[in-house]
Amino acid sequence: MKSYFCAVITALxxxxxxxxxxxxxxxxxxxxxxxxxxxxxxxxxxxxxLLLAKAFGEFEKENLDVEFSPHKVSDGIVLLSTGRIDVExxxxxxxxxxxxxxxxxxxxxxxxxxxxxxxxFWASRAWLKxxxxxxxxxxxxxxxxxxxxxxxxxxxxxxxLAKAGLTLQDITWRSMSISDxxxxxxxxxxxxxxxxxxxxxxxxxxxxxxxFPWPSDITGGYMFGVNLLVKKRAVGEAFIRALVRTQRTYxxxxxxxxxxxxAALAKELDLSEEQVRASAASMIFPPDMSMRRDFAEMLQKTxxxxxxxxxxxxxxxxxxxMDRSFLRxxxxxxx
Numbered sequence: 001m002k003s004y005f006c007a008v009i010t011a012l013x014x015x016x017x018x019x020x021x022x023x024x025x026x027x028x029x030x031x032x033x034x035x036x037x038x039x040x041x042x043x044x045x046x047x048x049x050l051l052l053a054k055a056f057g058e059f060e061k062e063n064l065d066v067e068f069s070p071h072k073v074s075d076g077i078v079l080l081s082t083g084r085i086d087v088e089x090x091x092x093x094x095x096x097x098x099x100x101x102x103x104x105x106x107x108x109x110x111x112x113x114x115x116x117x118x119x120x121f122w123a124s125r126a127w128l129k130x131x132x133x134x135x136x137x138x139x140x141x142x143x144x145x146x147x148x149x150x151x152x153x154x155x156x157x158x159x160x161l162a163k164a165g166l167t168l169q170d171i172t173w174r175s176m177s178i179s180d181x182x183x184x185x186x187x188x189x190x191x192x193x194x195x196x197x198x199x200x201x202x203x204x205x206x207x208x209x210x211x212f213p214w215p216s217d218i219t220g221g222y223m224f225g226v227n228l229l230v231k232k233r234a235v236g237e238a239f240i241r242a243l244v245r246t247q248r249t250y251x252x253x254x255x256x257x258x259x260x261x262x263a264a265l266a267k268e269l270d271l272s273e274e275q276v277r278a279s280a281a282s283m284i285f286p287p288d289m290s291m292r293r294d295f296a297e298m299l300q301k302t303x304x305x306x307x308x309x310x311x312x313x314x315x316x317x318x319x320x321x322m323d324r325s326f327l328r329x330x331x332x333x334x335x
Contacts, residue, residue: 024331025245027061034235036064036228039071039079040089041146042178043269045197045283046113046220047089051268052261053246062238080106080225087228087239091220092299092321094150094309100321101312105229107323108221110240110333111291113251116282119196120213121157122203127191133211135164141171144181144193148173150309152220153194155302160212168306197283198269198276216284217292229323240326248287256280289332296321 053059059066069085076088077095081104092108099106138161145153149168158168174190181193185208195203228236250261256277266273300315327333
């Protein structure tokens, strides 16, 4: 009888251990080598978990061969929906919501890094003329950014406009890359532009100053298309597992003083190690990688405020555009 109970207890422990492993970020190498093509507009510090997972061999531990593919923001959804790429590092744009509404298999599965205080909308000092920043100054302005009122940027700007009783109809947009935003601010081509890590480090701060920061709980994400959502979910789980593990291992606490992390990010972002250390506090990588539950609702409300941006009339539910199951499988994402 004693041996029987010992066997039962042992079996229960094994099952418990297996269940815990299945819900953790520990490596579980795939049975065969799998290639994952990740499209990204440019290398931003928000993508540090992705960059470090590749640099430090965390994808290798999952038997993944991850390849980065530069792309235009406008091409991402087409590439995802046709299976030519597996992951897009981007944002839940109006085009993203329209794609989901049309029946295309695409969802956001994890957040990227959350922006700290120096990331946001910078203003030309020549235009400000020593005036203190006020949201009312946005009226009639053209804002430089890679994407305008069809992007998450619109939500960030709308939140600032609301402080002065203004709406998105009170401003216009000028599309330009983040690197071009730096030049445009410095030469006066625009008065206000979006600068994110690492580009705010590169602007001449005698010519531009931070006007208002990016909202701390609003961010982009990793988008999966048909390949990883439907055809190869195990590959998608392995990819997210490596990201979660990397974020928890290398990007917590005072990671700006970790020589290995600093050296790797300096190389990937084309910055000096001093610049990486100086900007470390301006980027937050929560270990749980939760995605806020009202994010889809907030964004759709913003997009609906400008007629013609969304091709449908009723808001999509959260679970139609967000898939948290990949995070949960890695022991992340909250409840």
